[in-house]
Amino acid sequence: xxxxxxxxxxxxxxxxxxxxxxxxxxxxxxxxxxxxxxxxxxxxxxxxxxxxxxxxxxxxxxxxxxxxxxxxxxxxxxxxxxxxxxxxxxxxxxxxxxxxxxxxxxxxxxxxxxxxxxxxxxxxxxxxxxxxxxxxxxxxxxxxxxxxxxxxxxxxxxxxxxxxxxxxxxxxxxxxxxxxxxxxxxxxxxxxxxxxxxxxxxxxxxxxxxxxxxxxxxxxxxxxxxxxxxxxxxxxxxxxxxxxxxxxxxxxxxxxxxxxxxxxxxxxxxxxxxxxxxxxxxxxxxxxxxxxxxxxxxxxxxxxxxxxxxxxxxxxxxxxxxxxxxxxxxxxxxxxxxxxxxxxxxxxxxxxxxxxxxxxxxxxxxxxxxxxxxxxxxxxxxxxxxxxxxxxxxxxxxxxxxxxxxxxxxxxxxxxxxxxxxxxxxxxxxxxxxxxxxxxxxxxxxxxxxxxxxxxxxxxxxxxxxxxxxxxxxxxxxxxxxxxxxxxxxxxxxxxxxxxxxxxxxxxxxxxxxxxxxxxxxxxxxxxxxxxxxxxxxxxxxxxxxxxxxxxxxxxxxxxxxxxxxxxxxxxxxxxxxxxxxxxxxxxxxxxxxxxxxxxxxxxxxxxxxxxxxxxxxxxxxxxxxxxxxxxxxxxxxxxxxxxxxxxxxxxxxxxxxxxxxxxxxxxxxxxxxxxxxxxxxxxxxxxxxxxxxxxxxxxxxxxxxxxxxxxxxxxxxxxxxxxxxxxxxxxxxxxxxxxxxxxxxxxxxxxxxxxxxxxxxxxxxxx
Amino acid sequence: xxxxxxxxxxxxxxxxxxxxxxxxxxxxxxxxxxxxxxxxxxxxxxxxxxxxxxxxxxxxxxxxxxxxxxxxxxxxxxxxxxxxxxxxxxxxxxxxxxxxxxxxxxxxxxxxxxxxxxxxxxxxxxxxxxxxxxxxxxxxxxxxxxxxxxxxxxxxxxxxxxxxxxxx
Numbered sequence: 001x002x003x004x005x006x007x008x009x010x011x012x013x014x015x016x017x018x019x020x021x022x023x024x025x026x027x028x029x030x031x032x033x034x035x036x037x038x039x040x041x042x043x044x045x046x047x048x049x050x051x052x053x054x055x056x057x058x059x060x061x062x063x064x065x066x067x068x069x070x071x072x073x074x075x076x077x078x079x080x081x082x083x084x085x086x087x088x089x090x091x092x093x094x095x096x097x098x099x100x101x102x103x104x105x106x107x108x109x110x111x112x113x114x115x116x117x118x119x120x121x122x123x124x125x126x127x128x129x130x131x132x133x134x135x136x137x138x139x140x141x142x143x144x145x146x147x148x149x150x151x152x153x154x155x156x157x158x159x160x161x162x163x164x165x166x167x168x169x170x171x172x173x174x175x176x177x178x179x180x181x182x183x184x185x186x187x188x189x190x191x192x193x194x195x196x197x198x199x200x201x202x203x204x205x206x207x208x209x210x211x212x213x214x215x216x217x218x219x220x221x222x223x224x225x226x227x228x229x230x231x232x233x234x235x236x237x238x239x240x241x242x243x244x245x246x247x248x249x250x251x252x253x254x255x256x257x258x259x260x261x262x263x264x265x266x267x268x269x270x271x272x273x274x275x276x277x278x279x280x281x282x283x284x285x286x287x288x289x290x291x292x293x294x295x296x297x298x299x300x301x302x303x304x305x306x307x308x309x310x311x312x313x314x315x316x317x318x319x320x321x322x323x324x325x326x327x328x329x330x331x332x333x334x335x336x337x338x339x340x341x342x343x344x345x346x347x348x349x350x351x352x353x354x355x356x357x358x359x360x361x362x363x364x365x366x367x368x369x370x371x372x373x374x375x376x377x378x379x380x381x382x383x384x385x386x387x388x389x390x391x392x393x394x395x396x397x398x399x400x401x402x403x404x405x406x407x408x409x410x411x412x413x414x415x416x417x418x419x420x421x422x423x424x425x426x427x428x429x430x431x432x433x434x435x436x437x438x439x440x441x442x443x444x445x446x447x448x449x450x451x452x453x454x455x456x457x458x459x460x461x462x463x464x465x466x467x468x469x470x471x472x473x474x475x476x477x478x479x480x481x482x483x484x485x486x487x488x489x490x491x492x493x494x495x496x497x498x499x500x501x502x503x504x505x506x507x508x509x510x511x512x513x514x515x516x517x518x519x520x521x522x523x524x525x526x527x528x529x530x531x532x533x534x535x536x537x538x539x540x541x542x543x544x545x546x547x548x549x550x551x552x553x554x555x556x557x558x559x560x561x562x563x564x565x566x567x568x569x570x571x572x573x574x575x576x577x578x579x580x581x582x583x584x585x586x587x588x589x590x591x592x593x594x595x596x597x598x599x600x601x602x603x604x605x606x607x608x609x610x611x612x613x614x615x616x617x618x619x620x621x622x623x624x625x626x627x628x629x630x631x632x633x634x635x636x637x638x639x640x641x642x643x644x645x646x647x648x649x650x651x652x653x654x655x656x657x658x659x660x661x662x663x664x665x666x667x668x669x670x671x672x673x674x675x676x677x678x679x680x681x682x683x684x685x686x687x688x689x690x691x692x693x694x695x696x697x698x699x700x701x702x703x704x705x706x707x708x709x710x711x712x713x714x715x716x717x718x719x720x721x722x723x724x725x726x727x728x729x730x731x732x733x734x735x736x737x738x739x740x741x742x743x744x745x746x747x748x749x750x751x752x753x754x755x756x757x758x759x760x761x762x763x764x765x766x767x768x
Numbered sequence: 769x770x771x772x773x774x775x776x777x778x779x780x781x782x783x784x785x786x787x788x789x790x791x792x793x794x795x796x797x798x799x800x801x802x803x804x805x806x807x808x809x810x811x812x813x814x815x816x817x818x819x820x821x822x823x824x825x826x827x828x829x830x831x832x833x834x835x836x837x838x839x840x841x842x843x844x845x846x847x848x849x850x851x852x853x854x855x856x857x858x859x860x861x862x863x864x865x866x867x868x869x870x871x872x873x874x875x876x877x878x879x880x881x882x883x884x885x886x887x888x889x890x891x892x893x894x895x896x897x898x899x900x901x902x903x904x905x906x907x908x909x910x911x912x913x914x915x916x917x918x919x920x921x922x923x924x925x926x927x928x929x930x931x932x933x934x935x936x
Contacts, residue, residue, distance in 0.1 A: 015870065017867050017868060017870070018867070018870070018872060020872075020875070021866065021867040021872040021875070022859075022867065023875075024872050024875030024878050025850075025859065025863040025864075025866050025867060025872060025875075025878055025879075025882065026810070026850065026851070026853075026854060026859075026863065027808075027809070027810020027811070027849070027850030027851050027878075027879045028810065029875060030809070031812070031876060033812065033813065034803075034809040034812075188910075189910055190874075190876075190910055191812075191814045191820060191822055191874070191876045191877055191908060191909070191910055192812065192814065192822075192874070192876045193813075193814070238874070238875070239874060240812070240814075240874050240875070240876030241874045241876060241910050241911055242874075243910070271816060272814070272815040272816055272817070481874070482873045482874025482875070482876075482911050483873060483911075484873065656870040656916075657870060659870070659916075660870050660873055660911075660912055660913075660915075660916055661873075662913075663912060663913030663914075663915040663916065664873065664909075664910070664911045664912045664913040665913070666913055667910075667912075667913035667914065668910065668913075689815065689817060689819065690814075690815045690817075690819035690820055690908070691817065691819050695908060695910060697905050697906075697908060697914075698900075698901045698904050698905050698907070698909075698914045698917075698918070699901055699902075699905050701913055701914050701915065704913060704915055
């Protein structure tokens with residue numbers, strides 16, 4: 001998709017206020033937790049209190065006997081209880097044993113909340129507790145409890161990737177730096193808990209829920225309940241945040257099973273504790289890295305070992321491991337590398353999509369280690385990155401085609417800011433004060449969608465319908481998880497059709513009404529979905545011109561479209577869209593609306609399963625962040641004082657919205673880096689409430705300055721690339737690098753809580 | 769033997785200028801009363817124990833977490849929920865400012881944020897950034913990073929004091 005000629009863009013590129021904001025500020029928008037249908041019953045789930053245990057018996061007789069209880073559902077009631085996003089090793093309801101505390105054991109359907117709660121209390125489950133493991137390295141030890149019968153060593157999968165001659169690279173190296181980096185489990189903590197209302201109507205189920213991947217959720221429900229996919233309708237609601245938690249979400253599947261078994265409509269909502277303990281959290285990793293550099297600082301080769309935690313079942317962690325094992329390799333020009341990756345079962349919730357999808361798990365180690373290389377060589381960390389940076393036109397070590405790349409520009413902007421602030425840092429040092437300030441930099445690369453989701457199809461499609469009154473509707477199967485997809489799609493269509501964004505209605509993700517789509521993940525919706533909308537809009541414009549030429553005389557090329565009108569340059573006639581549409585729909589097509597389609601299938605490939613080589617994304621966003629921190633060396637407290645976030649996401653379709661994404665992502669990154677960790681004791685999550693699992697509040701956020709480097713990507717709509725996941729890729733390493741700058745201490749394990757930082761600072765002092 | 773949840777009481781409560789007289793279970797929170805009995809679902813539940821602020825309403829002039837208030841405690845009180853913020857002529861300046869400044873993403877925290885901000889501005893017409901942050905520090909947001917929310921509150925403060933006039 002070539003970037004349009006440099007005409008003045010009237011809608012795209014402008015900070016159009018979000019089209020759904022009005023309903024939200026009035027409190028009118030219905031989220032899953034608000035949704036009701038008449039005759040709705042309440043569903044509740046009984047969850048395992050144990051990390052690992054055999055289920056000896058489930059006695060639900062007391063619950064079934066309770067007046068008002070419509071059904072009790074266990075694994076025995078589910079036609080195909082075994083399922084999985086990538087590998088069928090998970091169970092809708094626990095089968096024979098439970099593998100993590102919080103796992104679904106059975107469910108009840110009752111007339112109201114109180115009865116459902118009382119029913120749960122009357123279900124008695126006999127468990128026989130087993131040994132458990134809550135760290136992947138423990139799961140790999142000799143004698144560790146076996147979590148799955150068909151996986152004796154608890155290694156769900158493992159592989160190696162080799163490029164070039166890495167041994168030679170290390171032999172030739174002037175310096176080799178290495179380190180072990182650790183990232184624990186953390187939680188997306190979207191504000192609205194997962195919720196679903198499932199209606200039963202004959203043989204059809206309608207699931208009202210916020211889903212990031214509506215068609216994928218539909219497929220899983222149909223699989224488990226042995227239904228035709230088209231007999232399951234997903235009606236996608238606005239999400240109160242997702243950040244990946246609504247990708248492979250289990251709750252709608254459980255809700256559907258309850259409704260289907262009970263034969264009545266059911267509403268199922270997680271409470272906050274269930275949300276935290278029984279969700280799909282971030283994939284923890286232990287990463288061992290080695291980097292070989294020459295005298296000038298050129299990267300000669302690297303060796304990586306990633307031990308990733310799968311959790312009790314396989315959600316989408318294999319895909320995330322792929323990301324961790326490859327994505328940062330295309331940020332710089334590496335001649336050689338060797339990577340070992342292993343995904344290990346533990347008795348914790350299944351690791352799953354968390355904004356970044358495995359990419360921050362490798363950026364934290366890599367961007368930290370690169371700074372360590374800079375220190376070892378006595379080189380400036382930004383200069384070292386500039387020396388090795390990927391450039392436009394490169395084909396990376398994994399075969400990625402870099403058609404646009406603002407990395408060098410981003411680094412240069414960061415370098416300028418660094419120089420500007422360096423004196424301020426020096427000036428900030430007070431004699432006798434325990435506080436130290438430092439600056440840290442990190443760069444990043446991401447994708448705009450990627451091919452590995454579904455082998456047959458890696459693009460998007462859209463339909464545009466002109467109704468007989470001239471009103472335009474855009475239909476797309478992509479979903480919005482809060483980032484503003486309706487607005488972006490409306491802007492794209494409006495630009496082509498000469499309308500205001502507010503005149504375009506966008507219908508998203510209803511599996512009965514919209515085309516099949518892969519959904520909201522991998523920062524793909526603007527680039528791929530947007531391109532489909534753009535093509536559909538161009539097709540619509542063509543059809544309007546043809547119809548208008550028919551009506552006003554002349555040829556389609558004579559017709560101009562603007563402001564909801566068509567103008568015939570040659571004959572001088574002017575008609576409204578409504579007049580054109582009415583004629584076409586009623587007179588010429590006997591009622592069939594004017595429909596156009598747009599399909600975007602990017603020229604990407606499914607990487608080779610074994611070698612992982614292949615250009616898997618339409619467009620690659622880049623960027624760099626600079627962070628200023630203040631470390632209190634007496635308490636270990638780290639405060640982020642300032643963030644300068646430079647992003648190359650191609651053309652900014654809506655600058656205000658991109659800024660909002662970046663600011664929000666930086667805030668999430670600060671939480672991820674400084675205080676978020678799911679703490680397990682005796683196999684059970686201890687910090688289940690928001691009092692104990694703290695996410696950033698308004699008090700924790702420093703001034704965030706955003707700079708956009710708008711490269712012209714040839715693929716993206718108007719040149720746009722993805723942005724959703726990029727803002728928190730650089731945060732952890734930039735903060736780690738800033739702490740090093742401030743204190744001379746390198747911390748390699750997240751989160752940087754005061755206790756942890758203080759312990760590292762003290763240990764370093766003792767070592768001296 | 770009775771449990772608290774089983775006992776009922778009649779309360780009189782004014783919500784968004786409308787007086788209701790209703791029977792409630794003594795264990796029912798104000799949040800549940802608003803959402804389930806009055807069907808005012810604009811006020812959200814995010815955590816159920818006073819941590820997230822999504823359930824914020826204004827009760828007798830003060831911003832409160834309605835999940836921590838029992839409906840019976842609100843007997844005789846005046847409550848403003850998000851549904852009561854807009855005026856007969858249209859959106860409240862805070863609501864308009866949130867839209868204009870891009871302070872709304874998923875929107876789930878928005879009602880609570882607006883109520884906390886309204887309680888602040890009703891008491892302090894010209895808060896500085898520190899006062900805004902403190903007043904809204906009990907409202908969590910995972911989408912926006914708070915930057916544009918702070919800007920929206922400042923924008924609304926200016927509008928309310930007659931400073932800014934465009935955009936209405």
